[in-house]
């Protein structure tokens with residue numbers, strides 16, 4: 001089990017500095033699907049260059065909150081968001097805001113790897129092409145190579161750039177999706193259970209990767225694995241039945257949760 | 272409908288067989304059903320299949336041969352001298368007899384010999400029906416008894432039923448394959464006869480098509496010209512025009528339906544498109560001839576273009592509209608089948624809806640879209656009515672869409688319309704054209720299949 005050794009040790013909050021500036025600020029966020037309220041008055045700060053983990057039992061609204069940050073809820077029929085969410089102080093639900101530009105700033109990695117049915121290269125080049133980030137083929141090549149490198153995939157796919165992305169293994173596909181998100185150079189990367197479809201070794205690779213790239217990005221990750229939250233995140237937010245029960249530094253949440261429900265969840269008594 | 276009666280009777284017999292087989296299984300299974308290898312109903316089904324399938328097969332063979340035998344018996348019984356030598360006349364006579372036999376009231380002026388023949392025909396039919404009933408019953412009962420005698424707890428009725436079903440399915444698929452082969456063979460043989468009269472090179476490369484062979488040798492144009500090139504060029508021209516019209520419209524409609532339309536709009540537009548697909552082609556034909564062609568002619572006139580009153584353009588445009596539903600319906604289905612996760616992935620990268628469609632949805636759905644387009648192409652190639660009415664019959668060798676052209680199918684239709692002898696080059700040419708058309712569409716299909724498969728391998 002060589003891969004276990006590559007697991008990162010439990011993250012230290014001090015490494016990021018408790019005082020790093022807030023990137024995403026959510027205030028009094030309510031989300032409704034039709035009549036049903038999925039999120040209730042959520043206030044949460046996501047700090048720059050930190051990994052924030054969202055945990056909680058199934059159906060408590062973690063994905064819903066994540067999708068608020070890049071307004072992917074917009075496409076869901078009957079979904080309504082109230083309250084204020086700002087990215088670097090700018091209200092992202094402002095009617096003047098360009099959603100397309102916002103999504104370039106806030107990337108997303110999904111639960112199930114969803115590479116496009118295109119070549120590995122074209123998968124990564126997709127975003128940069130759409131946003132006109134490369135002036136010529138050389139620059140595009142560089143962006144692609146860079147993103148793959150940062151996603152820790154370049155070595156494995158260097159001679160397979162023209163093969164279909166769907167032909168990679170599940171773990172490679174997920175890293176390809178991360179590379180694809182990185183390629184548009186976002187500030188924030190949202191990850192919705194990125195490892196739930198992967199085996200422990202591929203999971204370890206991704207966790208390692210998250211820890212590496214956090215120096216350049218702000219990451220929000222939804223996970224069902226307490227261990228994963230403890231390993232990769234600096235801050236943890238616990239949701240329950242649409243409410244944000246408590247949020248704080250990860251070691252604190254896991255060692256001395258203030259709320260009874262949090263305690264129950266992390267010790268596995270319900271969830 | 273005696274045939275239906277026999278079918279229903281056979282099915283009833285099979286049902287009885289089912290009940291008998293099932294009961295027998297329960298009997299031999301004893302009080303402890305557990306000894307039986309399969310559920311009792313499988314034994315019932317086994318017996319029913321052994322009873323029904325042979326009976327149905329015999330019935331089908333009977334139906335195939337009975338009319339011929341009855342007819343020849345009737346002819347034999349006719350007074351000598353009444354049977355003409357000419358086979359055409361014979362079939363005419365047979366039709367007359369059959370009509371008399373089925374007539375409710377026998378006309379007073381009918382030939383007494385014919386009336387007698389009709390009565391004979393009817394009695395033969397009756398005998399035949401009785402004989403068929405007896406044969407079916409016998410075959411069914413033999414099958415039933417034989418299968419029932421085989422029932423024992425150890426018999427694997429479930430597996431045997433599975434095998435019987437497989438054989439039945441296999442026979443069905445063989446039938447369709449055999450029919451196709453038979454059609455192709457008949458095309459080939461008739462074409463060979465045609466090529467004995469007209470050299471194959473003249474047919475394949477000849478630039479002139481005028482199949483009017485003369486009745487008498489001294490008439491003008493007695494030779495007839497059978498160059499197929501103008502016909503295939505005309506077909507290609509009209510098909511190309513219709514594709515140019517149908518593919519963009521069909522694709523846009525599909526995109527609208529798959530990604531933009533609200534469920535309410537979808538519920539209205541889809542059925543409307545299906546209605547478009549259900550309009551008879553004749554209606555499209557006169558629409559093309561009476562509305563579109565004059566309109567195009569007027570439009571061309573106003574900008575100084577000379578448009579023939581029957582033009583490839585008119586036929587092509589209307590044909591394009593006709594095949595829009597083929598393209599759009601299939602493309603819509605495959606685009607709907609593209610997973611939402613791909614659309615989400617693209618949107619999350621900041622792509623707009625149309626970028627997502629252009630770069631993710633359409634490429635992912637391409638094999639299906641190509642399939643839809645090819646289906647539309649074969650529809651267009653095979654279409655006759657619109658072209659007859661809107662593009663004319665003149666076999667012009669031209670690629671100018673404003674002129675009248677004709678197509679392969681139209682010529683086949685005109686070659687065979689009316690009373691024709693079946694051994695003149697004129698009628699045999701229809702088979703040669705059919706064969707060539709078949710080859711062309713076959714190659715088209717193979718190419719398409721190849722393209723689609725290659726694409727699949729790459730991206731699935």
Ligand SMILES: Nc1ncnc2c1ncn2[C@@H]1O[C@H](COP(=O)(O)OP(=O)(O)OP(=O)(O)O)[C@@H](O)[C@H]1O
Nearest residue numbers: 033036038056057058059060061062063064065076
């Ligand atoms: N598209 C939707 N339409 C209606 N209700 C929805 C929709 N998406 C989510 N919900 C509801 O909102 C609530 C929160 O869902 P959400 O997907 O955010 O939960 P989650 O915490 O991500 O759960 P899981 O851990 O199972 O992914 C659930 O009760 C769910 O049923």
Ligand SMILES: [Mg+2]
Nearest residue numbers: 062063064192
């Ligand atoms: Mg979720």
